[in-house]
Amino acid sequence: MNDSAAPDLPQAERWRAEAARLGASPHHPPNHAVRNALAVVILLVATAVVVDFARRPALDWEVVWKYLFDPTVMTGIRNTLLLTVLSMALALVLSVVLANMRLSGNPLLRAIAGVYVWLFRSIPLLVLLILWFNIAIIYPRIALGIPFGPEWWATDTRNVVSGFWAAVLAFGLQQAAYTSEIIRASLLAIPTGQREAAAALGMTKVRTFFRIIFPQAMRIAVPPISNDTINLLKATSLAAFIAVPDLLYTVQTIYNRTYQIIPLLLVATIWYTVFVSLLSYGQYHLERALRRDRVGRIS
Amino acid sequence: MTSVPLLAAVNISKWFGEHQVLKSISFEVAAGEAICILGPSGSGKSTLLRCLNMLERPNEGAVFLTGDLMGYTTHRNGMRELPDRLEARQRQRLGMVFQQFNLFPHLTALENLTEAPTGVQKREKGIVKQEALALLERVGMSDKARAFPGQLSGGQQQRVAIARALAMKPEALLFDEPTSALDPEMVSEVLQVIRDLVRDGMTSVIVTHEVGFAREVCDRFLFLEDGELLEEGPSSSLNQNAVHPRTRAFLEKVL
Secondary structure (H helix, E strand, O other): EEEEEEOOHHHHHHHHHHHHHHOOOOOOOOOHHHHHHHHHHHHHHHHHHHHHHOOOOOHHHHHHHHHOOHHHHHHHHHHHHHHHHHHHHHHHHHHHHHHHHHHOOOOHHHHHHHHHHHHHHHOOOHHHHHHOOOOOOOOOOEEOOOOOEEEEEEEHHHHHOOOHHHHHHHHHHHHHHHHHHHHHHHHHHOOOHHHHHHOOOOOHHHHHHHHHHHHHHHHHHHHHHHHHHHHHHHHHHHHHHHOOOOOHHHHHHHHHHHOOHHHHHHHHHHHHOOOOHHHHHHHHHHHHHOOOOOOOOOO | OOOOOOOOEEEEEEHHHHEEEEEEEEEEEEOEHHHEEEEOOOHHHHHHHHHOOOOOOOOEEEEOOOEOOOEEEOOEEEEEEOOHHHHHHOOEEEEOOOOOOOOOOOOOOOHHHHHHHHOOOOHHHHHHHHHHHHHHOOOOHHHHHOOHHOOOOOHHHHHHHHHHHHHOOOOEEEEEEEOOHHHHHHHHHHHHHHHHHHHHEEEEEEEEHHHHHHHHOOOEEEEEEEEEEEEEHHHHHHHOHHHHHOHHHHHHHOO
């Protein structure tokens, strides 16, 4: 407080004069010197680490380039993508069924779906994968017919459940358990008024589900399901354990022969990164498309 | 009344657990008639309305729509719930307007109107669309045909919801407190739409707190309290001279 100010001036008057003086002066942003300095330091350290890592002789970028578009690697990519798409497709269909069972009025259906989710969330993915790969030990023959009655068609289990299909079943069935919980939560998030309005318009329960409830639930479910799809893409590399020639397995076969472990793991990493980026990009556009009412576009 | 009433509720009783929310209520609605259901909160007005199109199933009693039993078939000496498909077919005959509008947020106003007529009634898309646009025009919403519910005000949403119910060409409309969720300045635009519909002869059952509106627009009123139908009469008698002392007490509070 300035003592030279007129002492008889009332307090409020002094404040007003002070505010007028300050208000006329320029306003400056706050000083973030420490924060800015920290940002620069972190950037420098990170750059140093990345540059140093990239220039390590063991990385051998020439080998990376040589194998990046190698036909064997391309086959691996094809299998990885097929595994992801087929497993996720199986999971999506099954999870919608499971979620509806969990929300059913029938206690038996609820219990069956509950046990399924419990069971498939309990088994480690790798165990499930190896189990399916060895399913022929438990069920050597697959037959189509009436139980204890005539048999129309039968075959050796190994002919049907190859390593690839064992992987699809393992990934798909486990993913269904997780995805069904996402779908269930999304269905529960839709207000009951939506069902009532649809019912009052004469829609059957099935029509209400597919036309009214499910489209709204998917808007909620897309971000977590995209997350799971990205996870699944990378988790399919576990299929290398049962010799499914996916991306990781193909680079392994190459480095087992050439001993260029690090460059070939880099090849796999680059491709996984590319596809995860594409999935994220797809997720962004899918979310926009589903939330067409929220993006303010009136077409 | 000698002719078959359009809508008849006979001895409707409903329990939620131990609590009886409707106590053997009977009333009839003639074609072209507008009836309002009045009563304090928790008196069972909305439940009664929802029993008419079987959104709530009464525990006792029956509802007839032009003589057809709603929601049930006779089975042995009792009644059996209709399967989903047949019940859905019956519900097409009664339109419903909700307090919370319940428009489908993922569809445009126009799509909200056309979804059920094309999907449920399998009517021709082009014709349905023309009719829907005409209905939106009728409720003063034709300029918002391509807007989504989230982009509309409460009053606009409710007007679209009324048009959506009309798009099914129902035999009667059920209004469940159509203006209770609206900001005061939007109440009149919705009431005006309902007033016009009633004037055009649309059979209506209206649950409302707007006593002035009920007296002006409706032919008759029902007064409910604690699940009991206390009084029924011409809505012109909705004033301080109401017969039943409880009705009078209620009116004194709201008028």
